[in-house]
Amino acid sequence: MITKYIVSRLDGMGLMFLAVMAVVAVFVPLSNLLLPPTSAFHVPTYLMALIGKYLCYAILAVSLDLVWGYCGILSLGHGAFFALGGYAMGMYLMRQIGTRGVYANPILPDFMVFLNWKELPWFWYGFDMFPFALLMVFLAPGLLAFVFGWLAFRSRVTGVYLSIITQALTYALLLAFFRNDMGFGGNNGLTDFKDILGFNVQAQGTRATLFFLTALSLILAYLLSRWMVTTSFGKIIVAIRDAESRTRFLGFRVEHFKLLVFTVSAAMAGLAGALYVPQVGIINPSEFSPANSIEAVIWVAVGGRGTLVGAAVGAILVNFLKTVFTSGFLAPYWLFLLGAIFVIVTLAVPKGIIGTLNGYYERWRGEDGEARWHRKSADDTTAATSNETGAGAKIHG
Amino acid sequence: MVDEKLHVTQALLYLDGVSVSFDGYRAIRGLSIYIEPGEMRAIIGPNGAGKTTMMDIITGKTRPDEGEVLFDAGKYDLTKLDETAIAELGIGRKFQKPTVFESHTVADNILLALKGPRTAAASLFGWRNNVEREKIDEVLTTTGLLDHRDRPAGVISHGQKQWLEIGMLLAQDPAIMLVDEPVAGMTDAETEQTAALLKDINKSHSVIVVEHDMAFVRALDCKVTCLHEGSVLSEGSIDKVAGDERVIEVYLGR
Numbered sequence: 001m002i003t004k005y006i007v008s009r010l011d012g013m014g015l016m017f018l019a020v021m022a023v024v025a026v027f028v029p030l031s032n033l034l035l036p037p038t039s040a041f042h043v044p045t046y047l048m049a050l051i052g053k054y055l056c057y058a059i060l061a062v063s064l065d066l067v068w069g070y071c072g073i074l075s076l077g078h079g080a081f082f083a084l085g086g087y088a089m090g091m092y093l094m095r096q097i098g099t100r101g102v103y104a105n106p107i108l109p110d111f112m113v114f115l116n117w118k119e120l121p122w123f124w125y126g127f128d129m130f131p132f133a134l135l136m137v138f139l140a141p142g143l144l145a146f147v148f149g150w151l152a153f154r155s156r157v158t159g160v161y162l163s164i165i166t167q168a169l170t171y172a173l174l175l176a177f178f179r180n181d182m183g184f185g186g187n188n189g190l191t192d193f194k195d196i197l198g199f200n201v202q203a204q205g206t207r208a209t210l211f212f213l214t215a216l217s218l219i220l221a222y223l224l225s226r227w228m229v230t231t232s233f234g235k236i237i238v239a240i241r242d243a244e245s246r247t248r249f250l251g252f253r254v255e256h257f258k259l260l261v262f263t264v265s266a267a268m269a270g271l272a273g274a275l276y277v278p279q280v281g282i283i284n285p286s287e288f289s290p291a292n293s294i295e296a297v298i299w300v301a302v303g304g305r306g307t308l309v310g311a312a313v314g315a316i317l318v319n320f321l322k323t324v325f326t327s328g329f330l331a332p333y334w335l336f337l338l339g340a341i342f343v344i345v346t347l348a349v350p351k352g353i354i355g356t357l358n359g360y361y362e363r364w365r366g367e368d369g370e371a372r373w374h375r376k377s378a379d380d381t382t383a384a385t386s387n388e389t390g391a392g393a394k395i396h397g
Numbered sequence: 398m399v400d401e402k403l404h405v406t407q408a409l410l411y412l413d414g415v416s417v418s419f420d421g422y423r424a425i426r427g428l429s430i431y432i433e434p435g436e437m438r439a440i441i442g443p444n445g446a447g448k449t450t451m452m453d454i455i456t457g458k459t460r461p462d463e464g465e466v467l468f469d470a471g472k473y474d475l476t477k478l479d480e481t482a483i484a485e486l487g488i489g490r491k492f493q494k495p496t497v498f499e500s501h502t503v504a505d506n507i508l509l510a511l512k513g514p515r516t517a518a519a520s521l522f523g524w525r526n527n528v529e530r531e532k533i534d535e536v537l538t539t540t541g542l543l544d545h546r547d548r549p550a551g552v553i554s555h556g557q558k559q560w561l562e563i564g565m566l567l568a569q570d571p572a573i574m575l576v577d578e579p580v581a582g583m584t585d586a587e588t589e590q591t592a593a594l595l596k597d598i599n600k601s602h603s604v605i606v607v608e609h610d611m612a613f614v615r616a617l618d619c620k621v622t623c624l625h626e627g628s629v630l631s632e633g634s635i636d637k638v639a640g641d642e643r644v645i646e647v648y649l650g651r
Contacts (some may be wrong), residue, residue, distance in 0.1 A: 235509060236509060247455060248481055249484055
């Protein structure tokens, strides 16, 4: 029954994506753990970590597509929500280190001892407990998005102005987190993690589990987003994207819809950051850098905005290219290539990869309303023509 | 507050002494118009007479500098409400330039306009997901768009977009409809059909029509108000207004 409900809300592309993700989620960790390194199907740990990182970016991209592709809110600061979720997880991991740190302080993380702090700042309370940290993973970015969105949407800040202030938001946080006296480890950020829920973060089993959870989160993030955009709520946010003031005159509280979708999206980005941190082993202020947020926008544009699957595909593809290009002699040219990809996609395939494929697919199946209408009116014309011999006088009369 | 205003007017829509300026330009100057429940009213006037600004004031897009704008026998002060709240009270608007949701299908445009709860929660969990198809098709039949129900609203013709917007108003089922230039860009046949459609709608709704096309206004056969430089120049039957020398003067120039 539930399965039927879920399937009814998916399109062909969505089902294909979920099928591939389900296989990846199960196959990659199992092959890493169970198959011998000599096997052709063995996924080495470094590769699993790399794919895991891509999947975190894919979750971020899906969250961005939800606000940009469907509601027209071009956030150039989504990296901030990702980083906040990452910091919430990082703070938990720091407190798990305990006496194993360089200074062996049972309460204070190393950087605080180094700065000669005597006690834990109030905002670090509770992060020794995983459920609290998990709550904060969603709450910290969600709350920031809620307050920011409440102010911005109520004042009807839209379009490029909104994009600029989201960019300013992440830049302000970047500067703030760089400061040592903010209490988040300053320039170095949070690192040297030991364990998560009692399991060693470096252990192969833990890594495989984290990978599985990341893939599962991507599936869930996709399903949640897909559900939101296929209900009437989705139709309303698209209406807001296309004609905001018209939607208002129909009696919809535009700012409530925007606020809800923005907050959900920010919490989703926070989850992506939280999964990212234990897999890469560090979180530092550079995650707030405006360039990161802009790169995320490029992933979504490349994959196809307003498709969700495209966002995930774009994130994985562009980051795969980034890995290939930045690890060889081509490294100095990566940013040129990224810029070129963006320009080419914008000019040649403005709907993005998946958006364009969807278009071909629908035309091939003749499934879009437009094709059906044209076919129908063609049939009508044929019918009228064949009648013409008999009723010609009537038609022309 | 409610009782105090009650003696002021029984009118459905009551504008009294309304003025508004944009950067020193007085678009509306002491405008007073009263619309009775069930009435159809045509508003005419040359360009810059303040017709669209008047619509903006009624629907909350523009706040007047002075004057009263009351709705439903003086029960609501529209100058204190925003667009959403005013729409919820039952004031629907069709724009001069047809504004439909172009990437949605024709049927979905009607679905979004349909009367019913408009909260985010309702749209996620309830009612709006399971509206009966008949309700939408009924509106589409009235507006002659049934054959186009699954086409994106962006690809239908200009005249069809005008009708779609009227259909959206019908779906919204407001107490009063403000219809801004419904026949702009329509053929004569389409104009005739639109006049018939509006007269039909007027059987169950109050309607204000802003229009330039005098033949159309004549076909509506209702009370006419002519605006000029932001206030009422002449009011009455079409023959009285069209015969008014001042009206002829502003239309033909001095």
